Amino acid sequence: MPQTDAAAVALARDGNSDAFRALVERHSRAVYRLAYRMTGSPSDAEDVVQETFLRAYRQLARFESRANFGTWVHRIAVNCSIDLIRARPHRESAHDGPDLEQFGAAMESTDATGTSPERLMLSTEVQERISDAMSGLSRMERAAFMLRHLEGRSIEEISQSLGLKTNATKHSIFRAVRKMRAALEPFVADA
């Protein structure tokens, strides 16, 4: 197995599939994590992983050897996630969560125990709440929010990527943040 990504890329370009396999093995978990955060669906994330490495393989000739392979694949994965989200707009309504008041009320009602910094560190509980909150976002809200929050993309860039108007992108992010606040604020505020 080649020691470095650069060596593996060079071999993979010459058709060495073991070298490409090494790259897949090194980076597929990170790609999955990103894709899951973007899409919110394990099966969609698996599709994104597959498509990402397929595109990477086809575009290996265009990869500049001085660049970082991980960063390059990460960018491809973001684009694949966006393509998948845009290709399935009909599923948007299926992912629309409850309205904000219901959402906040439901979250508060489950917050039966007191909170403290120690409890905040009990990541299982925090993570459950984050998962619940994230599952209440529509696909577009989730994608716009993740691109802004995790990927640091500007609202302008996100609008172009998702094919939305700037205002629609802003409002998707605002709605996502409101839902996250409704779900998490009672929990983190007292911590």
Place this chain on the structure above:
Amino acid sequence: MTTHLTQDDLVLHFYGEMDAATESQAVAHLGACEDCRRSFTRLQQVLAAVDAMPVPALPESFERVVWARLEPALPARGGWLTRWMFGPANLVWAAAVLLLVAGAFFAGRLTNPPAATAPTAVASAADIRERILLSDLGEHLDRSQAMLIELVSADQPGERDALDISLERERAEELVAANRLYRQTVSATGNGAVTGLLDELERLLVELAASPDQLPAEAVDRMQQRVAAKDLLFKVRVVSTALRARQQQTRGVHGA
């Protein structure tokens, strides 16, 4: 900025999305207004918590499974699996299945033209049943395929060791009953190739479901060779693809 900042203003400020003039007003207001400052701190806490968003735990075999799915899809310069997938015998089998599935579809369309010979409600019920069968069988084959991939790509244990197949065994148990049902349903439609495939699949699923959680090296090898010898993975993939294509055709015909 003398009025309080809205929640949306705070979000724009947090992400640095305000224009320069609005940003400096917001900063000045936050410096002077304790309420807004508190609200902004809570927003920061919430968004910091989001960074801890969980991702489902992945099995140890994740990379192997990704590669097993990916390799056949890579352009022809791939390795042994690609060459095996596109070997002449497999291509002949694939062509035969595609012809059978397509043939059955078009024969059905010719012998049962929906508008001419059957009342719309009956035709719709039959169409809905067909679409449900196509969709369910496709999903069943996809799940079976994922399990087979994990099985054939599992690392061979050492001669005296055993491979933990508890997950595959559990999944096989779940798949057996469904497989039997689909085989009976497909058999009634007279599609011999797909029935035969489900038959082969069922035998393997039954054997796997009856295996111990810790499978000895010899048994792993035997099972992997059996999947390879029968081209089971390849056949499942072909039928699953053909079903998906047929499902799209069915949607197209009825959507038109």
